[in-house]
Amino acid sequence: MREPLSLVVTTLNNAATLEQCLASAAWADEILLLDSGSTDATLEIARRHGAQIHSEPFKGYAAQKQSAIDKAAHRWVLLLDADEALAAGARDAIEQALQAPAVAGFRLPRRELVFWAFNHRGVRLNTHLRLFDRSRVRMNQVPVHAAPETREPVATLAGAEFLHYGEPDIHTKVAKINAYSTGLVGHKRTRGTRLLGLRLVLYPWWFFLRQYLGKRWFLDGWAGFINAVSAAYYVFLKYAKVYEAQRRRDGAAD
Known part of the structure; x- marks a missing residue:
């Protein structure tokens, strides 16, 4: 029996990529979305995926993400941006890791869309702390590049790649x-x-x-x-x- 998992996403007019983001982790026990005033189809897509939707004015990258994390129903959180999605095979790796996690979180490799194609398989990917116990991890206060941080041990989950669609041109x-x-x-x-x-x-x-x-x-x-x-x-x-x-x-x- 694995730990229950909340998928947490913050949004603002992300209809172009949100569908693939939520679909990639539809198996999570909860989908929680914190929106900051979308006027496109973002909320419609979120409702279709059964997301718990909250709305707050944008407070900055770190504060907004932390507010969303704090609203999650479960201790373990998968934090994705709306222009990111889990790759094929990531679910199995994550569910296995959550059977009996002995660390505060897991760093996942991110494969980038480089203008017109995703990274070659031989590229050395950056890893990011995106799967974690929210009681032991907090967002840092770096503007723009805000990210989850902890002083407790974390591990890298090589088999749980996620894809970033953020720079298509x-x-x-x-x-x-x-x-x-x-x-x-x-x-x-x-x-x-x-x-x-x-x-x-x-x-x-x-x-x-x-x-x-x-x-x-x-x-x-x-x-x-x-x-x-x-x-x-x-x-x-x-x-x-x-x-x-x-x-x-x-x-x-x-």
């Missing part, structure tokens, strides 16, 4: 890069950023090589190359905007 990728890099400026300035000039000059090149060669994005062909260049530009833009904010502050202080 280069236009969407570039728009996210611009929005996310702006959203991180305050956080990075609060924490302090040492050797900013060196980071601007050297870090993007290192990041490109780490992703393209180290993570084997070259296996994704031209999509992988474009993605690696875009990721390096994101890294550059984050620090460029921090530098800009510092110059504006210094100018205001003169």
Whole structure:
């Protein structure tokens, strides 16, 4: 007998991808959806899947997700974004892991839609803590990239891949890069950023090589190359905007 499981999803106008998200985990004991004002077919899709629907104004990525997690009926939670879905075979791995879990949670590998195709099978996937005991895990407070965190032991569940449909074209990728890099400026300035000039000059090149060669994005062909260049530009833009904010502050202080 496995632990009962709540699928938790936050939404805002996600009708384009929500169907595949909810269908991929329809076997969960509860589907809980926290919406922040959708005007498309998001809520209709959620009702069709028997979701418990809550509505709250958007409070920021971390606070919104934590509010949704807190509403779950069960201790064990599967947290997915509305543009994510479990891959084939993930259910068996998750149900097996929940038979007698000895850790606070499980990191799941995420396979990305890289513009026009999903990652090659040989790409080294990032893993994310998405299956966890909500009494032992909390959302961190990092803007934009908010994620569940715990100091207790977690394990990686290699057989439970999930798919991310969030960047279906280069236009969407570039728009996210611009929005996310702006959203991180305050956080990075609060924490302090040492050797900013060196980071601007050297870090993007290192990041490109780490992703393209180290993570084997070259296996994704031209999509992988474009993605690696875009990721390096994101890294550059984050620090460029921090530098800009510092110059504006210094100018205001003169």
